[in-house]
Amino acid sequence: MNVILLLQMAADAAPDRIGLVCDGRRWTYSALYNAAKGAAEVFIASGCSHVALLDESSEAAPIALFGAALAGIPYVPLNYRLADADLGALLDRIKPAYLIGDVDRSNRLSSGHTCATRQEFVAAAEDSAENASGEERDGEGIAAQIFTSGTTAAPKAALLRHANLLGYILGTVEFMSAAEEDAQLVCVPPYHIAGISALLSSIYALRRIVMLPAFDPDQWLHLAEQEQVSNAFLVPTMFARIINRMDETGKQDLPSVKAIAYGGGRMPLELIDRALDLFPNTHFTNAYGLTETSSTVALLTPEDHRTAHKASDPDIKARLASVGKPLPTVELEIRDDEGKVLGAGERGEIYVRGEQVSGEYREKSALDAQGWFPTRDAGYLDADGYLFLAGRADDVIVRGGENISPGEIEDVLATHPAIADSVAIGAPSAEWGEAVAVAIVLKTDQMPPSEDDIKKLIKDRLRSSRVPEQIRFVDELPYNEMGKLLRRVVRLWFEG
Structure with missing residues (x-):
């Protein structure tokens, strides 16, 4: 075919x-x-x-x-x-x-x-x-x-x-x-x-x-209204620019838009929460996939969004930060470095298998003997089968032999009311090999935290090994046009 x-x-x-x-x-x-x-x-x-x-x-x-x-x-x-x-x-x-x-x-x-x-x-x-x-x-x-x-x-x-x-x-x-x-x-x-x-x-x-x-937010809004658009796919950075533009112009709604799918990068919880309030009649879908998997392999459905948005149970509320469940046509596993399949709540590398999964390159195939493709994305499944991403497997910070996920530090930083965006990376360290470094974008309408405040927040929520040795405040983080955070650029900031 x-x-x-x-x-x-x-x-x-x-x-x-x-x-x-x-x-x-x-x-x-x-x-x-x-x-x-x-x-x-x-x-x-x-x-x-x-x-x-x-x-x-x-x-x-x-x-x-x-x-x-x-x-x-x-x-x-x-x-x-x-x-x-x-x-x-x-x-x-x-x-x-x-x-x-x-x-x-x-x-x-x-x-x-x-x-x-x-x-x-x-x-x-x-x-x-x-x-x-x-x-x-x-x-x-x-x-x-x-x-x-x-x-x-x-x-x-x-x-x-x-x-x-x-x-x-x-x-x-x-x-x-x-x-x-x-x-x-x-x-x-x-x-x-x-x-x-x-x-x-x-x-x-x-x-x-x-x-x-x-993409341009003004042209996007104009076309959506002119053509009475019902569906759209956006990356988080595009979505943020559209909502900001609506705030600036006083536009309150997109009445024709029935469904918005998003993916390609991390969606800040504050942004999707705001969108769910702003567009109560719009169906939102979070789509996770890769080039090698012919697009989407997991979905957080519109029903999942609304249920999590309204939930008082913290475990259900947390699903809003997930990418949902695997498609019925896709098999998905979490494995450790030795290839062992991990249980609920255990972080490892995401493997997928299915007819839509290529895993093939002109140079060679990346599929194993059983047809599984290693995505190089880190993550875990919760007890109900919802998939949570934890960054790229290559982004793991190795501090004194201990593997640290940048995602867990970024999730804690996101809870601070004055922090708009953040990234954690491994910076060179003579003592530890790598040490945690974070770059932070602050909100302009909140009292800025001190470095000691940030370190205490992370130590109290995680543990001392996750406390950053270096903290840098920046106006914005580097993203590409598809909303992917360019960690390699951030690493250059801390190389000295």
Whole structure:
């Protein structure tokens, strides 16, 4: 099976229904499908081995994704925010590619590609659609190749096969389940797995996709109102900016928005609590997943959100900080360093297994002999099966041979009324090898705590080994565009 099936089914079931809105243009499902068929012919004629997108979100993304699928060629969305040297290295790894988007930059950084601007590509796809056969070509079975962030080494090329993506969509989305007026606002970058899964799931549900090329809170609010958007996916930093903008403008509600999913980074409890109060009729979902798992593997459902929000029981209230329970189609375990499966409340590394789980890279597979994928995320399951994240396994602070989770320190700091955000990392220490260091963002409307206050808070709630040796107050913490905290940047602050 091939992901083109999702678009083909939508075009067959509702050919004249609007499937995509972008920059004022409205595409029916039949128009999208025909353009994808034309794109496949363009790709095959070019002799490319990969189809690369180096651009913001636009209609070119779904047309390229499905056109590449029909042609049997991997789709490779590239991070246009990368430095030239890093991007050039990735371009050299996918030669010869048919590249869509920033032609000048591509030609400057790497040779041997066929390049077209967004407008040139879409026009070529539409021109070729009339005589396109629509025949599905055999390939490697790879739908998408997504380069990892490469924070500690050269980026790996994560491979998502058609079977992985279809395993996720068919296992979580009901065909044609959206009403004709329903619309999904897509504002995450096209090179992120959330952007791809939003396209696939919306098309299969026949939910109109409203595309925002680059996130801006004012434009997001304008589009949500103009298109009467019903659904949206946001990362926490985007969500915070939207709520702040609503506060600044006095806007009180988003009446058409029925459901907001969020993920990709840590959601501050204060922010989701505020959102639940601000939007009492909106369904919130926390989605946890990775590129290598074809998006979501665990969900905190709307019912979970409301139950935890109203709960007086502290164990139930705590679930608001979890990412929910694994999907029915996914197996999930917590293991220690020796591979032993841990019980409820025990922290370890998260392992997942299922049809949607790829765990495969162009370089090698990361799956073990039983098909389990080590996520490198640390966490634990509570007694009721709710999954709590505790940062990356690589982020563990090793102080004098004792493993310390940064998450437990950050959770305690979050309870202080004057602390808006914080991060704990391991800083070099002559005595301990590593010692705890924290960077803290303070609220402007509260009395700031002293360093002694912070140390006492952590010592009283945890123990002395968790007390930071270094504390730094900063205006903001470094996050990337998807809301991921850049701990490597924070570590540089404490290297001296």
